[in-house]
Amino acid sequence: MAVTNNVTQLLFTGLFQDPEAERVSFVVFLPVYMATILGNGLIILIVNSSKSLSSPMYFFLSHLSLVEICYSSTIVPKFISGLLVENKTISLDGCMTQIFFFHFFGVAETLLLTVMAYDRYVAICKPLHYMTIMSRPVCHVLVFSSWLGGMFHSMIQILTTVHLPFCGPHVIDHYFCDLHPLFKLACTDTFVEGIIVFANSGLSSVISLLFLISSYVVILVHLRNQSAEGRRKALSTCASHITVVLLFFGPATFLYLRPSSTFTEDKLVAVFYTVVTPMLNPIIYTLRNAEVKNAMKGLWIKKVNLRGE
Numbered sequence: 062m063a064v065t066n067n068v069t070q071l072l073f074t075g076l077f078q079d080p081e082a083e084r085v086s087f088v089v090f091l092p093v094y095m096a097t098i099l100g101n102g103l104i105i106l107i108v109n110s111s112k113s114l115s116s117p118m119y120f121f122l123s124h125l126s127l128v129e130i131c132y133s134s135t136i137v138p139k140f141i142s143g144l145l146v147e148n149k150t151i152s153l154d155g156c157m158t159q160i161f162f163f164h165f166f167g168v169a170e171t172l173l174l175t176v177m178a179y180d181r182y183v184a185i186c187k188p189l190h191y192m193t194i195m196s197r198p199v200c201h202v203l204v205f206s207s208w209l210g211g212m213f214h215s216m217i218q219i220l221t222t223v224h225l226p227f228c229g230p231h232v233i234d235h236y237f238c239d240l241h242p243l244f245k246l247a248c249t250d251t252f253v254e255g256i257i258v259f260a261n262s263g264l265s266s267v268i269s270l271l272f273l274i275s276s277y278v279v280i281l282v283h284l285r286n287q288s289a290e291g292r293r294k295a296l297s298t299c300a301s302h303i304t305v306v307l308l309f310f311g312p313a314t315f316l317y318l319r320p321s322s323t324f325t326e327d328k329l330v331a332v333f334y335t336v337v338t339p340m341l342n343p344i345i346y347t348l349r350n351a352e353v354k355n356a357m358k359g360l361w362i363k364k365v366n367l368r369g370e
Contacts, residue, residue: 068227068246071156073149076140076236076328080147087144090332093340094137100343101126104353111356117195118184118298119353121177122346124204128173129339132166135159136237136335143236153227156238161219163239168265169211174309175269176203177302178276185295186283214265221257225249236328237335266310273306301346308338308345 077083108114108123136159143149151159183194222240228248235242240258244251280299284292312334347353 068229068231069153070150070231071153071238071246072232073143073151073236074232074234075143075149076332083144087141090137090141090144090336093336094133094141097133097137097336097340098130100340100347101129103357104343104346107353107356107360110360113352113359114356117180117197117200118177120200121173121180121204124207125170125173125177126343128166128170129342131162132170133336133339135162135166140236140336149236151238156233156243157219157223159238160222160240160243161215163237164218164262165211165215167211168214169207170309171265171269172207172210173204174302174306175272176207178273178306179203181299181302182276182280184298185280210265214261217261218258221254221261225251225254235331237331266313270310277303301350304345305342308341309334312338 075083076086104126105123108119139151139159180195184191187194218240222243225244225247226249227246230246233242233246241255244255277299280295284295287295312330347357
């Protein structure tokens with residue numbers, strides 16, 4: 062049976078109801094988004110132009126930065142432009158598209174973080190076989206699987222949603238399109254769809270989180286037999302990754318594993334993992350990694366020398 066939708070345009074309530082607060086938010090979040098694009102773009106450039114950053118860890122990092130740019134760009138440009146207008150509208154098709162790419166890049170990032178945890182496990186627990194296990198073809202397969210996993214997850218989410226009829230109301234109490242706020246607008250019961258969406262998201266998140274925790278438990282057990290200096294060096298290579306994992310999973314877990322509400326606090330938590338976290342990741346990896354900082358200096362010196370010629 063064909064789906065009949067009387068609603069073709071949706072209206073966001075936005076982050077704040079106060080126009081002045083939204084103008085202040087524009088001044089804050091526009092530089093944050095620009096820093097996200099520039100910071101992650103710089104990491105991609107450095108990793109692909111520096112011979113000293115040819116290890117699998119940096120190959121995965123460059124793909125993580127690419128995912129961060131795509132993930133942030135799915136939400137933030139529409140969000141920022143909406144801060145300056147009273148009527149924050151999006152077409153129903155545009156809403157579905159935003160949901161698709163939001164989940165696609167979100168799960169791709171989750172899987173990439175899991176792959177990076179496996180990389181650290183092999184590097185620390187099986188150092189003599191590291192380059193054999195993490196060969197370039199294996200790295201390409203792992204990255205491709207992360208993108209494919211995100212695509213598969215997102216296809217299930219959108220196929221579950223696209224058949225729903227929407228006949229009013231047309232106001233989404235959020236600043237971007239997500240499944241649960243959209244389900245509230247459907248003029249039919251969405252209990253089954255909600256269970257499918259929750260199971261699909263929960264399965265990918267729980268499996269990834271369990272793998273991440275297991276990897277670091279094994280690493281910590283392995284390091285008990287190492288010297289203090291060996292433990293320090295090993296843990297220093299994991300610290301940035303652990304920080305990024307906590308920043309990514311923490312807010313999302315808080316938001317999705319509690320009863321849904323319309324509180325502004327929930328929207329602010331969503332802002333953290335859709336706007337702020339993608340900007341922090343390149344900073345975290347740069348500040349804690351001497352190799353990346355040295356490669357950045359080398360790239361800058363090379364650029365200055367070329368200008369001087």
